[in-house]
Amino acid sequence: MASGQGGAPTAAAGSGGAGPDEPDPADSINHMLILDLVYIWVGVIGAIAIHRLVLLYVAHTRKMACLGNEKQRYFAMPESKYAAFKRYVLDSPIFRKRHNREFMLSSAVNVGTLPTRLQTIFIIIYYGINIAFTVILLPYGTKSFLDDLRDRAGNLATLNMIPLLLMAGRNNILIWxxxxxxxxxxxxxRWLGRLVVLEAATHAIAWSVATVEESGWAALWKAASHSQLILTGTISVCAFGFLMLHSPSLVRHAYYETFLHAHILVALTAVIVLWMHLDEFPGAQNLLLAALVVWGFERFMRVQNLVRNNIGAGGTLADIQALPGDAMRxxxxxxxxxxxxxxxHVFLYIPTIGWWTxxxxxxxxxxxQQDVFTEKGLPLNRQDVLSIRKTSMSLIIRRxxxxxDKLWAKAEKSLNGKFSIRAFVEGPYGSQDLSSYGTVLLFAAGVGITHQVPFLRSLVADYSNSTGAVRxxxxxxxxxxxxxxxxxxxWMTDILGMEGRRDVLRILLFITRPxxxxxxxSLxxxxxxxxxxxxxxxxLAQQQQQQxxxxxxxxxxxxxxxxxxxxxxxLRCQTTTIDFIENAFSW
Ligand SMILES: Cc1cc2nc3c(=O)[nH]c(=O)nc-3n(C[C@H](O)[C@H](O)[C@H](O)COP(=O)(O)OP(=O)(O)OC[C@H]3O[C@@H](n4cnc5c(N)ncnc54)[C@H](O)[C@@H]3O)c2cc1C
Structure with a gap:
């Protein structure tokens, strides 16, 4: 997948018939298109960053303006154009309603979800740009057409590996x-992966057709078995093809760990072999290097985070307690x-239960947590108390x-359904600030409550301390x-006992199978x-009336x-200002 890549390792770069010192016109066009695609990335990222900055500014000014303002009427009125944009583009599913509800073949077989409308538009435009960049400015009808198409597709495939690897990791600066x-x-x-496979396949097909046209099928087999360039290219295209074929939602969800390990191993193989394939093409190798740096940085951040959170000070311990309803605290x-x-959210590692997963x-x-007594029962002085004060953080895990399942089984077998175990925690990732909203409506189903509980505590605290807009x-x-x-x-007992709670918090519990x-x-x-x-x-209609x-x-x-x-x-976001925030427990 490289510029100027001929059918044999020694083939000359490019095909435009330029003199020895002149830049090859085909290479110049490829270079220009690569830069154009990078400018498009920068433009898109810049536009989204500006949108985010504006939203942050609006939220901040709204919060400040609402601190002592009981009615907040101005902020309940929507800005009509932005509300329409949210309704029809930003928050819209691709068609009428379905986005996150999985298509299920049976109760256990999940075949995926539909992207949102904005995601779909983005994917279609990005594919369109890539297809256009693959086919424009090629010397149609000339002998060098296939060579130039091969180089173009190879370059684009390698370039797209940079966002492909960036978006695979949780330490992606763009998330933040x-x-x-x-x-x-x-x-x-996933969509970039499919695009890379399509471009790599175009690259390989263009080379194959040109080789067969020029020297027949025998030359194709000979090159595949004798040339390192062609052998490594073939292996890497096959590896990328495998990565695409083994990644449908059905496989990912049914065999997550097997999928993940196979995916990483084959991806590493594909990248190493591709590196060898690009040995004679430093420009393309640099693009791959950039993709590898992005990937290496993400892995480094994970290790750094694990060391920072868990090494020293006695390490991290997890106290597990089995709860009714197939859950654990x-x-x-x-x-x-x-x-x-x-x-x-965090990533939990318990090596004795799940190895490195x-x-x-x-x-x-x-x-x-503070234990203000020593082991001998003597009270500690203030300095000692401060030094041993430890923050504990809790999760609720559904089996x-x-x-x-293994964790739950161990808890169930333990005395009183409890045990402690050495753990490693990576994180935290993500966080949201709802303190600029006067009205907050939180929906949770089942264990989804874990995401919502911290908001209840912080919003009630904001209300009683007058540090937020929330009413x-x-x-x-x-x-x-x-x-x-x-x-x-x-935790609910704590929240229900907080100052001002009765004025601000209402809880509606729905029991589906009493x-x-x-x-x-009702309590x-x-x-x-x-x-x-x-x-x-x-x-929602009732909330809106009292918003x-x-x-x-x-x-x-x-x-x-x-x-x-x-x-x-x-349906309602054009009547009053309503922002929709979705949190999913799967990907
Ligand atoms: C951001 C986020 C927050 C979450 N918070 C909670 C929570 O607070 N409480 C809770 O009970 N669950 C939570 N989950 C879901 C939880 O991660 C999975 O239920 C858990 O990983 C299943 O492990 P398992 O090996 O028993 O799964 P399996 O029974 O093997 O698979 C069950 C499902 O979990 C998915 N899954 C399995 N392993 C992973 C993984 N490492 N990463 C992502 N998905 C995986 C599978 O694709 C499958 O759909 C959260 C998920 C995400 C993405």
């Missing part, structure tokens, strides 16, 4: 800079904690069929059985329980709940 979630980059990673006593913020979980709670917070939590309340009971009607008992006027599923549209300031509607749960909430928000 553009506030675009890892799920979206993961989707783009995991309390992480971190060697070096960080500043806890709502919306963060790691799994993402939302941080549900943080608390300061699935792999790592989480109304409503949590809608859908669970199968009341026993799932146990997952967050201690064993009897006796189980459905108070502000904590109510209902049987069945909520009418998302009706809840104070701008409203944030966030959802974390099943794909179908997310799609219902998205639809309800889109």
């Amino acid at each position: 800079a553009l506030d675009i979630s890892f799920d979206t980059y993961n989707l783009l990673h 995991v309390t992480l006593r971190l060697a070096r904690p960080w500043k806890f913020k709502p919306g963060q 790691n799994h993402p979980f939302s941080l549900a709670w943080s608390s300061e 699935r069929t792999g790592f989480t 109304r917070v409503t949590l809608v939590w859908i669970i199968q059985s009341p026993e799932h309340l146990e997952w967050i009971r201690p 064993r009897s009607t006796k189980e459905i008992q 108070s006027a502000s904590v109510q329980m209902f049987p069945g599923k909520p009418d998302v549209n009706a809840i 104070v300031g701008a409203m944030a509607v966030t959802v974390c749960g099943t794909g179908s709940l997310s799609d219902d909430v998205r639809r309800a928000v889109r």
Whole structure:
């Protein structure tokens, strides 16, 4: 996949018939198109960054203006053009409603989701640009057409490996800079991968056709078996093809770890062999080097993060406690904690259970733990207390069929359903700030509550300390059985006891599979329980009638709940200011 790459290792670069000292016109065009594509990347990133900066500025000024403002009427009124943009482009599913609800062949076989409208538009335009750049300014009808097409496609494939590898990693600076979630980059990673395979295949086909036309089929087989250039090219195209074929959603979800390990191993093979293939093409090799630096940086950041969080100070311990409803509470006593913020998630490694594998979980709670007595029972002085004060952070993990199942089985077999184990925590990743919204409506289904609990605490604190715009917070939590309340009971007790909570927080619990009607008992006027599923549209309509300031509607749960909430928000976001924030537990 390189510029000026002939059918044999010694082939001369380019094909435009330039003299020995003159730059090859075909190479110059390739160079120009590569630069153009890079300018397009920079332009897109710049435009999204400006959009993000404007949103940050709006949120900041809104928060400041609303600190002592009970009505916040100005901020409840939507800006009509931006609201229409959100409804029809930014928050829109590709068609009417479906985005995050998976297509299921059976209850266990997940064949994927649909991209949003904006994601689809982006992918179509990017493919269009790449197709145009592959076919424009080629010497159609001349002998060198196939050689130039081969070089062009090879160059574009190598160039696209830079964003391909950037978007594969969680330490991608664009996640932070553009506030675009890892799920979206993961989707783009898959589409970029398909594009790289298409361009690499075009490169290989152009070379094959030219070789067969010039010297017959025998020359093709001979080159494939005798030339390192062709052999390495063939292996890397096959490896990229394999990466595409083994990556459908069905495989990824059914055999995640097998998929991930095979994917990384084959990708590494493809890249090493491609490096050898590009030995004589330093320009293209530099593009690949840039892609490798991006990948290496991401891996380095993971290791650096693991060392920082877990090494020294006695390491990190995880206290695991089995809970009713196939769940566990995991309390992480971190060697070096960080500043806890709502919306963060971490990757948990427990080598004795899952070797080097790691799994993402939302941080549900943080608390300061301090044991103010020494082992002999003597009270410690203030300085000692400060030095041993440790922040612990907690997760709620729902049992699935792999790592989480092994962890749950161990907890269940342990005395009182509890055990402690050495763990490593990588993170935190992500965080969200809802403090500039006057009204916040949070939807959660099942274990999706872990994402929402920290917001309840910080929003109620903002209200009582007058440090945010928030005046109304409503949590809608859908669970199968009341026993799932146990997952967050201690934290909810803390939140319900916070100052000002009664004025600002309302909780609506929906129990989808109650064993009897006796189980459905509202705890108070502000904590109510209902049987069945909520009418998302009706809840949003009611919130809108009483809306104070701008409203944030966030959802974390099943794909179908997310799609219902998205639809309800889109139907109403032109009447008052409503922002939709979706959090998914899969990619
Ligand atoms: C940002 C984020 C936050 C999450 N927060 C929570 C949480 O707070 N509580 C909770 O119970 N679950 C959470 N999850 C889901 C959790 O990561 C998976 O349920 C868990 O990794 C399943 O592990 P398993 O080996 O038992 O899965 P399996 O039974 O093998 O697979 C179950 C599902 O989990 C997916 N999965 C498996 N391993 C991973 C992995 N390493 N990375 C991503 N997906 C994987 C599979 O694709 C499959 O769809 C979160 C997921 C994400 C992406």
